[in-house]
Amino acid sequence: MPPKxxxxxxxxxxDEFSYADLVAARGSTTLWDGVRNYQARNTLRDDMKRGxxxxxxxxxxxxxxxAGVAEVVREGYPDPTQFDPKDSHFDAGSDEADPRWFAVDLxxxxxxxxxxxISDLKANPNLSEMAVxxxxxxxxxxPVTASEFREVVKMGGLKAADLR
DNA sequence: GCCAACGTTGGC
DNA sequence: GCCAACGTTGGC
Numbered sequence: 001m002p003p004k005x006x007x008x009x010x011x012x013x014x015d016e017f018s019y020a021d022l023v024a025a026r027g028s029t030t031l032w033d034g035v036r037n038y039q040a041r042n043t044l045r046d047d048m049k050r051g052x053x054x055x056x057x058x059x060x061x062x063x064x065x066x067a068g069v070a071e072v073v074r075e076g077y078p079d080p081t082q083f084d085p086k087d088s089h090f091d092a093g094s095d096e097a098d099p100r101w102f103a104v105d106l107x108x109x110x111x112x113x114x115x116x117x118i119s120d121l122k123a124n125p126n127l128s129e130m131a132v133x134x135x136x137x138x139x140x141x142x143p144v145t146a147s148e149f150r151e152v153v154k155m156g157g158l159k160a161a162d163l164r
Numbered sequence: 165g166c167c168a169a170c171g172t173t174g175g176c
Numbered sequence: 177g178c179c180a181a182c183g184t185t186g187g188c
Contacts, residue, residue, distance in 0.1 A: 011174090013174090036172095037183075038183090039183095059173080060175085061174095063175095118175075135180090136180075137174095137181090137182095138173050138174070138181075138183085140173090
């Protein structure tokens, strides 16, 4: 019996890297990097597993919302940008032998037929507990329950069978 | 160990 | 562009 699949929501600013950019990337896969928050780091390093499904959320845009579904295809590994002095995410305090920051690889699975904006999420009583709609919620990677995931996918017009 | 100052996130 | 919320830093 394989371990149970988990669900996540990750935020990305579409001006930096949108869901369409992920679809267009080589192998529709990218390194999801640049996270510099310890709680999010722990999730990336310890909790996200191959085969987990991810709601890809566009933040800092109008309107913010969920654009598509991605899959974790490579589990946590050291984020290379922390060692690159030219990168804005460079961290001089991180030791290559004991890296401070981690990344995962995400692969595009399915764009939502209908973009699900944050106002749509907030209007759905089934999603009132969802982390992303809570006040002051800034974590760039958040756990999502299976039922929340199913609900958002349904709102986006995808069939569960599309995401077996 | 407290907490004020500061920087960042991100909706609005 | 504003600013509330939150995390981090650093003086004491």
